[in-house]
Amino acid sequence: MRNSKEVIQLIEQLRKEKKMTLGKLAEKTGVSKSTLSRYESGKREFPINNISKYASALNTTIEHLLGIENLYAVHSESINVPIVGQISCGDPIIAEENLTGYRTEPKTGLPSGSLFYLHAEGNSMLPTIPQGAYVLIREQPDVESGEIAAVLLNDNAEATLKRIRKDNDYIILTPDNNQYRPTVIDEKNPCKIIGKAIRYTFDL
Secondary structure, eight states, X not given: OOOHHHHHHHHHHHHHHTTOOHHHHHHHHTOOHHHHHHHHHTSSOOOGGGXXXXXXXXXXXXXXXXXXXXXXXXXXXXEEEEEEOSOOTTSOTXXXXXXXXXEEEESTTOOSSOEEEEEOOSSTTTTTSOTTOEEEEEEOSOOOTTSEEEEXXXXXXXEEEEEEEXXXXXXXXXXXXXXXXXXXXXXXXXXXXXXXXXXXXOOO
């Protein structure tokens, strides 16, 4: 199996064989031309988890790019749900710069809308959400009082999971773990709801 450096070298080779410019590849993959240039020059590590759209853009297969002949074929009714890490200010939530990988999920049972995963790194939502769980989020600007939401704090740079309580003009971010204190949101301490927590998965 090829590593990320070998994969991007093959992508560059195929691109040039097809006389495809970086701009055209950027258009086909939805990745900026400057980011592609950094991948090819080795200034930035190529995200091998995001390989499927490059295979499609170059009219080849994932198997060929990875150098695996008998790669297990993911069912056509499955999709890759992005995992969001650190949020870059000003970028869309699911911008490539914010992603740390993908989780493959069957389409059946997934809610409609724009979906992403957050990795629960703390224990403030115990016992509802275990530490280390991947929480499926449906992107939406608001939730009902009592629901768990993904919320941006600290100038839209930090994403956290909290239960939303609404009280007149105030929003209270409430951890399910009673060892943590709620946070009152107002004009002096703003937040931005980015999605509703749907469910979580957990790797053993």
